[in-house]
Amino acid sequence: MDEVENLQAQIKRRLKETGKSRKNLAEMIFAEDHDDDNDEKARAQFVESFKKQLNRPTTPPEKLQRYLEILLQGHRGLEVRTESIASSYLDKATLRRMEKLSREIEKMLEKKLLS
Structure with a gap:
């Protein structure tokens, strides 16, 4: 193809x-x-x-x-973005690491879709 x-x-x-x-x-x-x-x-x-x-x-x-x-x-x-329940239980540093990881996963998925 x-x-x-x-x-x-x-x-x-x-x-x-x-x-x-x-x-x-x-x-x-x-x-x-x-x-x-x-x-x-x-x-x-x-x-x-x-x-x-x-x-x-x-x-x-x-x-x-x-x-x-x-x-x-x-x-x-x-x-739709909603407030995570995790923000009630996790410290800010952990939440930032989770956000960073989510962005990296999203970029990898986009790259895979575009290839």
């Missing part, structure tokens, strides 16, 4: 995992790229173009990589 096919497969898999459609992701990308995202005709054209890019072997890998990053950022933005 070449780089383009791999990125296309990753995007499709992540969309399925997050329950988003290709149209949802295309609209997220369009909104990020355009200050005036009220242009329905331009949005519809981009959505159709985007869907084709997920199947074309000639789509630049840089473009697909960017789409994947936007998808991952959008998914991360939906996460």
Whole structure:
């Protein structure tokens, strides 16, 4: 599997995992790229173009990589952070070490998803 096919497969898999459609992701990308995202005709054209890019072997890998990053950022933005019960029982130094470890694990998982 070449780089383009791999990125296309990753995007499709992540969309399925997050329950988003290709149209949802295309609209997220369009909104990020355009200050005036009220242009329905331009949005519809981009959505159709985007869907084709997920199947074309000639789509630049840089473009697909960017789409994947936007998808991952959008998914991360939906996460809910709540106060941990551990903060009631553990000292601050231990909590900081746990936070650092969590960030390292998250980076490793992201790196694995993007490879």
